[in-house]
Amino acid sequence: MRPVFIFLTTVISLLCQPAFAHFKLNQNVRVHHVTHSADGIDVYLRMPMSYLVAELVGPEGADGLPAAAPYTYNQIEGGVLMHYLDQAALLSDPDGLATLAANTIDLSVTGVLLPATVLSIRLHPLGSEPGFATLAEAQGATAAGQVFPIAVGETYVGNVTLDLHMHYATGPVRSYSLSHRSNPGLQGQEDTANLILDYNNGQIRTFRATGLMHDPITVSGSVTAATSTFVVEGVRHILEGPDHVLFVLCMIIGALNLKSLLARVTGFTLGHTVTLILGFFGIAPSGAWFIPTVELAIALSIIYAAVMAVRPTDQEHGDLKAFAITSGIGLLHGFGFSFMLHQILRVDAPNVWHSLLAFNVGVEVGQLMIVLLVWPLVLLLRKQPGRIWIGSRAVVAVCASVIAMVWVIERAEFFL
Numbered sequence: 001m002r003p004v005f006i007f008l009t010t011v012i013s014l015l016c017q018p019a020f021a022h023f024k025l026n027q028n029v030r031v032h033h034v035t036h037s038a039d040g041i042d043v044y045l046r047m048p049m050s051y052l053v054a055e056l057v058g059p060e061g062a063d064g065l066p067a068a069a070p071y072t073y074n075q076i077e078g079g080v081l082m083h084y085l086d087q088a089a090l091l092s093d094p095d096g097l098a099t100l101a102a103n104t105i106d107l108s109v110t111g112v113l114l115p116a117t118v119l120s121i122r123l124h125p126l127g128s129e130p131g132f133a134t135l136a137e138a139q140g141a142t143a144a145g146q147v148f149p150i151a152v153g154e155t156y157v158g159n160v161t162l163d164l165h166m167h168y169a170t171g172p173v174r175s176y177s178l179s180h181r182s183n184p185g186l187q188g189q190e191d192t193a194n195l196i197l198d199y200n201n202g203q204i205r206t207f208r209a210t211g212l213m214h215d216p217i218t219v220s221g222s223v224t225a226a227t228s229t230f231v232v233e234g235v236r237h238i239l240e241g242p243d244h245v246l247f248v249l250c251m252i253i254g255a256l257n258l259k260s261l262l263a264r265v266t267g268f269t270l271g272h273t274v275t276l277i278l279g280f281f282g283i284a285p286s287g288a289w290f291i292p293t294v295e296l297a298i299a300l301s302i303i304y305a306a307v308m309a310v311r312p313t314d315q316e317h318g319d320l321k322a323f324a325i326t327s328g329i330g331l332l333h334g335f336g337f338s339f340m341l342h343q344i345l346r347v348d349a350p351n352v353w354h355s356l357l358a359f360n361v362g363v364e365v366g367q368l369m370i371v372l373l374v375w376p377l378v379l380l381l382r383k384q385p386g387r388i389w390i391g392s393r394a395v396v397a398v399c400a401s402v403i404a405m406v407w408v409i410e411r412a413e414f415f416l
Helices: 002-014 021-027 050-056 087-092 094-102 135-141 223-239 242-253 258-280 290-310 315-344 352-382 386-415
Strands: 029-037 040-048 072-077 080-085 105-109 117-125 160-168 176-180 193-200 203-210 217-219
Touching: 029 135, 029 176, 040 050, 040 105, 040 135, 050 094, 087 094, 094 117, 094 160, 135 160, 193 217, 203 217, 203 223, 203 352, 217 223, 223 242, 223 352, 242 258, 242 290, 242 315, 242 352, 242 386, 258 315, 258 352, 290 315, 290 386, 315 352, 352 386
Parallel strands: 029 193
Antiparallel strands: 029 040, 040 160, 072 080, 105 176, 117 160, 176 217, 193 203
């Protein structure tokens, strides 16, 4: 039993970290609209300005402060170093910032890196930026006008979004690769959400990737290639969401047999599919209290699932009860999935139903991967003397409850 105990406790301990993955993407979004014409490719890009300048902060000077990055200045506030947008530098030389931004993006065709011609650059304070979900919005956001609203006062760099319009003289192309070079060293940058919408020959393809996008994304007219990126992100979201993983784990160890397992998995699938769709389309409370409440309820659901996993079950009505319970809890987790997805896609985004369906399929694949990994181990432990299975199940349930209780405290504080 000792190796099994070590394995289980190690897996659970790795999950013992704050689980606020649904919110990390709110300020870490890059959107690319790519159009094709007879003379080349146009890219309309929105990105946080901090991704561009954070890695350009210089070494510490005689005053004890690091040298400010281009187009920024530093200031100490309450003993904390703050970085502000240098509006004077921006307005005097916006082309320099545009070139700096364009040089962090690589677009290649058949392996050949293409030079970019910057056509326009606009910066917006976070919260007042124009829409960028559709091509028309992106074109409007980068149209001629002020580089930055001069009426805006001091602005933190982290509260500035940068919109860029670039042209690549390529002639007609069937496929290309797109990547980024920047490595800002910011907390949560590994969760950066990258959306690429490609408009070609009357067709719109939507591609999705997470992270800094140092590895090129190959964009083509393939529907399968575009859809697969959302499937991958659905898998990633459930496997990298420790709260979802813990709930599925407790759900598995509480199943008495394969029929019971299928009832639980089906219920959870049905529940989260319904609210993923409802939440994405905004059919949910809109108050500021709602998201923290759902996150808190998700943590509580793990504790409940852990308790139910070790309690005796009425075999005759247990499967129906389990189906109803996991369906209800799945409703909570579905809202959690929708919060993240809604930050990237809007209801009026192209091919939204294809992307939504593909993401949900990815969530199911991720859930199935957990089941296929854990269920054989459960069956193996059940063949051992009774105390081994009972003890192992108790270890998992207790560890999951402790981790979830930490999240409950953290999320309750955030909620209050």
